[in-house]
Amino acid sequence: MPLATETMVLNMGPHHPSTHGVLRFILRTDGELIHMCRPDIGYLHRGLEKIAEQVPYAHFMPYTDRLDYLAAMNCNLGYAITIERAAEIEVPPRAEYIRVLVAELNRIISHLISVGTFAMDMGAVTPFTHTLREREWVNDLFEELCGARLTYNYIRFGGVAFDLPEGFLDRLSRFLDYFEPRLEQYNRFISKNKIFKERLVGVAVISPEEALDYRLVGPNLRASGIDWDLRRDEPYSVYGDLAFDVPVGVSEIGELGDCYSRYWIRILEMEQSVRILRQCMEKMPEGPYWNRSKKKLKVEPGEFYVRTEAPRGELGFYLISKGGIKPHRLKIMTGSFSAMSIVEKVGSGLMVADLVALIASLDVVAPEVDR
Amino acid sequence: MKLFDHIKAYFLNIYEAVATISMGMWITFKTAFFERKVTLQYPSHDIIEGKPKDASITTQGNLNPPFEALLGASQQNYKGPLNTQLPERYRGLLGYDEPSCISCLLCALNCPIDVIRVKGVKIEGRKGKAPTTFRIDYSKCMFCGLCVEVCPTDAVFFTRQFEGATFDYRTLIREFISPELSLERMQLAEEAKKHAEKEKKKREDKETPEVGD
Ligand code: SF4
């Protein structure tokens, strides 16, 4: 006679080292096997969209830093472009190049954190200290550029807040020279590690159809084999003038859309970011960096949607203006939020330990989920 | 033959695991012993000296210097763990230069969260208005820099002090104008106002008879 077993409800989080912020998963488990997995979000809800309705346009810029604190520059950029399109503000070419430069630099450090924490969640603690060391260097560069290490509040409507400091590009190129061999070192260090690979290849596979159905965006979508990158397909800023490849997942290592391809895409993207950075440094034009207007910013009534490619995928700002100095409504679409929705689908049927791999590979950042 | 393949795969697997792990271990070893250390035990170590802090300070329960000492302290001598100076644009605690402030309220109006509170009166011999209240609530400030950007006289600026941790948030609310000075200015302004009124009255008195005639 078979033993009767019962399923057990297990709470993972809200304070769990592998949930990357305050996130909770309600699991119905049968031993190690997950029958049902439901993400419970909202612990980090700060009402940013409501705040946007209360403050003038320019005052919301520091709040976008907090949208996704690992990629504050990209959030700044997305919001700035939204308001610039709505209010028809010109941006000088130097500012455009500086913006792309800082955005790509921020993409690198965001992916560094993602890769590092991923390895840490899989039980390899050392790679995290390595990626953090590189990130610290970029933080120093950003600190020199705008005075802050995490919440930059650097991009303004019509340009950027400060010009590049003396010798910044030299120091940046020194960093890139140092970073490229390091990237290769990571591959020897962890990416090619047999145990790491065995652990991830074929785990939590997301098929291209599923990825589209659940609106996965950014690296997660590309890891499933869908060739879509807003920087190339809908170029904003000066991305149209820059040459770069969009890495797309292939089933060469493991399966298409598994945890390992999501990890690997990020490593490849960092390489491309370095390439973009080098081009930006070469092409950096002279001229003003901020087309600053003394008038109070007002936006004509209308509806605007602008989407940009942040490290966690498409970051969209949907602005409804009824005229005046404040938005009527500002809806923010983020990549992490849609990544959370697929956890329920893919998570059921996994082992508890593999769920950790799934969450880490989706690169979810809790404040971006809850806003 | 099939068996042979299995055996080969088995040993290849072991070989790969050992090889890749030792590759990673070698990198860890190299970094741990042959590369420069970049971390520092903050705050138990002094970041300027790079040595453990004076035990007498740490036993006071407050690892940081008293808040009052912060803003007066020299801003130039910080050497980071990487032996670099804090950059020029560093956004530390806000500082305030009273003599150059004209109480234009721009900083207060441009702060998204009402951190700064300014009031001012018009007094003789000073450009703009003289501030009678200037309060910064550091506990709320998010160091965004919007206030510094708009100040026309650079009266509010970022210092390079960042050690502001305290056990009582009330110590983070700072009045930059002493009550005495504030009172004095208000009295001066009051007197000036009275004086102006008297002058006006005198003029009116003078004018009235003329009209009567
Ligand atoms: S903006 Fe500058 S001058 Fe105006 S009130 Fe503030 S500190 Fe004073």
Ligand code: SF4
């Ligand atoms: S730095 Fe920002 S939050 Fe702080 S007082 Fe200035 S405007 Fe307000």
